Amino acid sequence: MTEFAVDALLADIETLVRCESPSSDLDAVAHSADVLTGVGKALLGVEPERIVLDGRTHLRWRFGDGPPRVLLLGHHDTVWPMGSLETHPFSEQDGVLRGPGCFDMKTGVVMALHVAASLPDRSGLSILVTGDEELGSPSSRGLIEEEARGCAAAFVLEASADGGAIKTRRKGVSHYRIEVTGRASHAGLEPEKGINAGIEIAHQVLAVAALADPERGTSVVPTVLSAGTTVNTVPAAAAVEVDVRVWDEEEQLRVDREVRALRPVLTGAQVRVSGGINRPPLDAVSSAALYGLAKELAAELGLPELTEAAVGGASDGNYTAGLGVPTLDGLGAVGGGAHADHEHVLVEELPRRTALLAALVENVLTKGSPSVPTNPAGDSGRARR
Structure with missing residues (x-):
């Protein structure tokens, strides 16, 4: 030795x-x-x-x-x-x-x-x-x-x-950023004229978290979350970062497809997904x-x-x-x-x-x-x- x-x-x-x-x-x-x-x-x-x-x-x-x-x-x-x-x-x-x-x-x-x-x-x-x-x-x-x-x-x-x-x-690891675009309005005077990006990102957070599969060891974790600018303004933009961990390539591809297939829930909101598979x-x-x-x-x-x-x-x-x-x-x-x-x-x-x-x-x-x-x-x- x-x-x-x-x-x-x-x-x-x-x-x-x-x-x-x-x-x-x-x-x-x-x-x-x-x-x-x-x-x-x-x-x-x-x-x-x-x-x-x-x-x-x-x-x-x-x-x-x-x-x-x-x-x-x-x-x-x-x-x-x-x-x-x-x-x-x-x-x-x-x-x-x-x-x-x-x-x-x-x-x-x-x-x-x-x-x-x-x-x-x-x-x-x-x-x-x-x-x-x-x-x-x-x-x-x-x-x-x-x-x-x-x-x-x-x-x-x-x-x-x-x-x-x-x-x-x-x-394996994947990282995503989900960005939502809504429309700002005064939260007190005319909230109905806005499209609340904060509410839309909440829908997206729940949807992406539901992609996890604990039985297969797949974790899909929303991490960094941001929305809004001031307390009296309907948020016009919001975003969340997502960390994904999987044991096999098939599962990594399955989560990737489903994240990219996310669609807005609120009428008029827009959702954009960036990022992807980082390490197999x-x-x-x-x-x-x-x-x-x-x-x-x-x-x-x-x-x-x-x-x-x-x-x-x-x-x-x-x-x-x-x-x-x-x-x-x-x-x-x-x-x-x-x-x-x-x-x-x-x-x-x-x-x-x-x-x-x-x-x-x-x-x-x-x-x-x-x-x-x-x-x-x-x-x-x-x-x-």
């Missing part, structure tokens, strides 16, 4: 966490890319390719002359606003590391760099660290798909699920073979038995799986509290998790992608060594 020094991992994690990088702040993300470039160059001896799309800064390291065979995928942007270090300072105490973005997912980025540095031969490896994942990867999706296409495996360094579980299945589902089939390999390698390395989880959140792994690329997600930090005050990383798991990632990368670079095991849990067949 490749040994990874905890102190070295912690030092680089601290460097990244202390560089705040909220997705919406382009200058902060660009500065984070500068800092990450320095960490990566110190470990790998080369600077990454710097790719700026729509003002957002992404970094890519490619090794060898041929096309990539293994992709290590992560992001360096976070949901934490500038100034969060003042209220959530970086710390490491009693085996727990804390700080904004430590769990999601700056620890995973550091793990990827240390793994690459440990490889005797990096040919065929690509590391892509994007700067807009927390926004839904609006500028980087094409870059991710370009880099993943044709790879034998994509390993996503998002944080683990509870208890360190690997994420072998993720819901990451199906268990996409991860089964790699998860089986990971379980076997973990056993060989003397690590605790791996577990798996299906989660409602999406990641850039949804994109790679959508291309048919074998994808294993949740290989990053073990801890919890993503996006929350109690965000943390368990330090004792760092060298173990990094060693597992190194074994996976070296195995696939050497042997190619494993076939789907008879038992998706990985209890049959031999590991590729």
Whole structure:
């Protein structure tokens, strides 16, 4: 088993966490890319390719002359606003590391760099660290798909699920904005002359919420809602944002059709729907073979038995799986509290998790992608060594 020094991992994690990088702040993300470039160059001896799309800064390291065979995928942007270090300072105490973005997912980025540095031969490896994942990867999706296409495996360094579980299945995500146009009038003098966009959006909220199917795990959630301008005016405009999560593509398409088929209830009102499917589902089939390999390698390395989880959140792994690329997600930090005050990383798991990632990368670079095991849990067949 490749040994990874905890102190070295912690030092680089601290460097990244202390560089705040909220997705919406382009200058902060660009500065984070500068800092990450320095960490990566110190470990790998080369600077990454710097790719700026729509003002957002992404970094890519490619090794060898041929096309990539293994992709290590992560992001360096976070949901934490500038100034969060003042209220959530970086710390490491009693085996727990804390700080904004430590769990999601700056620890995973550091793990990827240390793994690459440990490889005797990096040919065929690509590391892509994007700067807009927390926004839904609006500028980087094409870059991710370009880099993943044709790879034998994509390993996503998002944080683990509870208890360190690997994420072998993720819901697909769709986002919609439903806008209503009515007609303003004085709410006291002549309300009957108006077309109340607030009432119309209420009808639309109820209609879209009814598209959910709990038995299939489909959630359709109206979130941000706005209507009206003043207390004595019939609203002329209203809007609602809608978040959709589904386990399978058929269901994602069903909800998409029905959202787009929404029609106004009030005479004279107009309804416009924008947005659509953001990320396809990451199906268990996409991860089964790699998860089986990971379980076997973990056993060989003397690590605790791996577990798996299906989660409602999406990641850039949804994109790679959508291309048919074998994808294993949740290989990053073990801890919890993503996006929350109690965000943390368990330090004792760092060298173990990094060693597992190194074994996976070296195995696939050497042997190619494993076939789907008879038992998706990985209890049959031999590991590729």
